Amino acid sequence: MNLPEEILEKILSRLPTKSLLQLRCVCKTWRTWISHPLFVKTHLRFQLELPEMGLLYPRKSDHDLDLGSHLGISSENIVAILDSCHGLLCIVYRFHSDHFPKPLQELILWNPCTGQCNHIPSPVFVSYKSYWFCFFYDSDADDYKIVRILTLQTMDGTRVDVFLKSNEWRTVVETHASVIASGSAIHFNGNIHCELKAETSWLISTMSKVVAVGNKNNLTRTVRNYADSIVLHTKEL
Amino acid sequence: MITLRSSDGETFDLDEVVAVELLTIKNMMEDCCADSVIPVPNVEGKILAKVIEYCKKHVKSTAMAEEHAISDADLKAWDSDFIKLDQATLFDLIMAANYLDIKSLLDLLCQTVADMIKGKSPEEIRKIFNIKNDFTPEEEKEIRRENQWAFE
Numbered sequence: 001m002n003l004p005e006e007i008l009e010k011i012l013s014r015l016p017t018k019s020l021l022q023l024r025c026v027c028k029t030w031r032t033w034i035s036h037p038l039f040v041k042t043h044l045r046f047q048l049e050l051p052e053m054g055l056l057y058p059r060k061s062d063h064d065l066d067l068g069s070h071l072g073i074s075s076e077n078i079v080a081i082l083d084s085c086h087g088l089l090c091i092v093y094r095f096h097s098d099h100f101p102k103p104l105q106e107l108i109l110w111n112p113c114t115g116q117c118n119h120i121p122s123p124v125f126v127s128y129k130s131y132w133f134c135f136f137y138d139s140d141a142d143d144y145k146i147v148r149i150l151t152l153q154t155m156d157g158t159r160v161d162v163f164l165k166s167n168e169w170r171t172v173v174e175t176h177a178s179v180i181a182s183g184s185a186i187h188f189n190g191n192i193h194c195e196l197k198a199e200t201s202w203l204i205s206t207m208s209k210v211v212a213v214g215n216k217n218n219l220t221r222t223v224r225n226y227a228d229s230i231v232l233h234t235k236e237l
Numbered sequence: 238m239i240t241l242r243s244s245d246g247e248t249f250d251l252d253e254v255v256a257v258e259l260l261t262i263k264n265m266m267e268d269c270c271a272d273s274v275i276p277v278p279n280v281e282g283k284i285l286a287k288v289i290e291y292c293k294k295h296v297k298s299t300a301m302a303e304e305h306a307i308s309d310a311d312l313k314a315w316d317s318d319f320i321k322l323d324q325a326t327l328f329d330l331i332m333a334a335n336y337l338d339i340k341s342l343l344d345l346l347c348q349t350v351a352d353m354i355k356g357k358s359p360e361e362i363r364k365i366f367n368i369k370n371d372f373t374p375e376e377e378k379e380i381r382r383e384n385q386w387a388f389e
Contacts, residue, residue, distance in 0.1 A: 002367065003328060007335055010343070014351035021387035025380040026359045027368050115383070 009039060013046040017087075017113045044086055071108055071117055079105065082133045085144065087113065090135035107133075107146065120146065123161050123169040127153035239266065240274040241289075247282030248274065249289055258292040260338035280333045284326070288333050291319060291342050320349045324365065 107120040146163040239256040334343040
């Protein structure tokens with residue numbers, strides 16, 4: 001009895017990822033289906049609606065997960081797990097380059113279930129005081145995006161870059177106000193909510209405010225508006 | 238009153254309020270066959286009987302819910318008994334629910350099959366779906382190795 005593809009898709013979407021990975025060796029057709037991006041999306045959408053969702057974390061033994069060996073880098077160079085989205089992890093690690101005196105930082109996107117790693121090319125090197133990343137899924141663009149907010153070292157200023165599907169970083173905002181993003185980000189309904197603090201040498205007190213940072217055109221407008229409003233305010237002092 | 242005729246000639250009478258649960262039939266009723274017998278060429282009599290039994294129960298529950306408050310738990314228990322069927326009937330029912338476009342029945346059946354598959358080995362899955370293994374032993378070993386943790 002052969003069930004049509006559309007029905008098999010409905011059935012397989014209901015299985016946990018671990019079961020699905022076992023089913024990849026049933027036959028070649030099933031292996032292709034299970035790995036197909038469209039199926040992965042259907043499966044994800046279904047799993048996200050379930051009341052319980054946890055990240056499947058593979059463990060080899062009772063010891064802690066040796067992250068480095070999964071990623072192909074030395075564990076001591078791993079700085080932090082920055083963010084997660086839909087079961088994918090965004091990890092930052094250090095590496096030494098001959099061209100720069102200090103170690104550089106790079107990002108990897110890792111799917112713990114399938115073991116796939118994507119190295120994100122480094123953004124342009126800029127001296128910074130602090131940085132903040134957010135990794136999320138943009139449903140309008142149907143793609144995962146990484147946003148980086150840098151508070152610049154050399155002069156008071158902030159720069160916001162977004163990593164796009166085209167495999168490049170694009171600077172969306174450059175402003176002279178120093179805006180520091182901190183804390184964890186919450187992405188909700190296509191917007192990133194983060195806490196932004198403004199810290200400039202001539203401000204007596206620190207302002208903090210929760211600002212909605214939209215992830216499309218809104219991103220540019222909202223952050224620039226907020227940053228501009230800080231500059232405006234400080235000029236009045 | 239609507240009459241459905243299965244592929245093997247059996248006829249079934251059902252109230253309109255039940256018939257509209259089968260979206261394919263509902264559309265046909267709106268287009269043409271309001272007073273005549275509606276043929277269901279893809280579905281056998283014994284399967285169509287099961288489908289209608291399900292729809293009657295679920296429609297009754299919705300209607301009665303306001304008066305007699307049938308609990309969700311009772312309906313769920315009824316569903317659990319309903320799906321205690323042999324595999325061939327289950328698959329036939331899935332095809333029927335898909336053709337007749339009955340979302341809740343299709344969801345119930347797909348979940349049943351998913352629960353049946355969960356925890357079974359690839360070899361057992363192949364038996365259930367009558368699939369030939371077209372991997373060489375080396376290829377199969379490689380796939381298992383790639384996703385080793387899933388087999389632990």
